[in-house]
Structure formats: C-alpha cells, structure tokens
Amino acid sequence: MHYLKVKTLGDKTVLDFYFELHDDYMEQRKIEIANGTILGFACKEFSFRGTHLAKTPLLSMEELVKLSDTEVSIIDRETFESLWNEVNTVVGKVNKE
Numbered sequence: 001m002h003y004l005k006v007k008t009l010g011d012k013t014v015l016d017f018y019f020e021l022h023d024d025y026m027e028q029r030k031i032e033i034a035n036g037t038i039l040g041f042a043c044k045e046f047s048f049r050g051t052h053l054a055k056t057p058l059l060s061m062e063e064l065v066k067l068s069d070t071e072v073s074i075i076d077r078e079t080f081e082s083l084w085n086e087v088n089t090v091v092g093k094v095n096k097e
Contacts, residue, residue, distance in 0.1 A: 001028070003080045006064060007071040015039075020080055025057035029080075031087055041087050048087075 002021040007014060018031040032039040032051050040051030047053075058064075064072045 001077065003075045003077055004058075004061070004064075005073045005075050007073075009069050009071070018075070018080055018083055019058060020084075021058060025060065027053040027058060029053075029084060031083055038087050041084070 002019075002023070002025070004017075004019045004021065006017040006019065008017075013034055016031075016033040018033075019027055020029040022028055027042075029041070029043045030051060030053060031041040038049075040047070040049030042048065042051045042053050044053065061072060061074075064070060
C-alpha cells in the first residue's frame with residue numbers, strides 16, 4: 001500500500017486529499033478536506049458526502065509532482081489511519097445530531 005497527501009492550492013480554497021492506494025495506484029480509501037473542513041471520504045464499502053473512489057488509477061507520484069498547483073507528500077500508514085478514524089468519529093457525531 002501507498003499513502004499520499006495531495007494538496008491543491010486554489011485562489012481561495014486549499015484542498016487536501018489523503019489516499020490509501022494499492023500498488024497499482026487504485027484508490028482503496030480517500031479523504032477530502034477543504035480549508036480544514038471535511039468534505040467527504042470513501043472506501044469500497046462506503047462513501048460520505050458524495051466522495052467516491054476513482055475508477056482509474058491515480059497519477060503516479062512523478063506525474064503528480066509535475067502539476068504546478070499541487071504539493072505531494074508521502075505519509076505513513078499511522079498518519080492515514082489516525083485521520084481516517086478522526087473523520088469516522090466526526091461523521092458518527094454528525095449522524096447522531
């Protein structure tokens with residue numbers, strides 16, 4: 001598995017995408033955050049707020065780095081799992097209200 005953080009820098013919005021990717025760069029789990037607010041997340045069994053896994057592989061690390069408005073970093077599994085658990089907790093609280 002590969003774990004990536006991809007940040008896109010727009011005029012007023014910073015989008016952070018966190019990916020768990022299989023070796024073929026197919027998305028296994030994904031988290032989308034805009035300006036510090038959870039937009040959505042998805043896995044094979046579940047999607048939240050319209051976030052879905054892509055049906056095609058993510059661009060390679062080399063291709064992502066070439067994009068001018070994008071910052072790419074490798075993260076570790078523990079970082080991804082911590083964020084995944086955090087967004088699941090937030091969603092649980094939202095659904096109970």
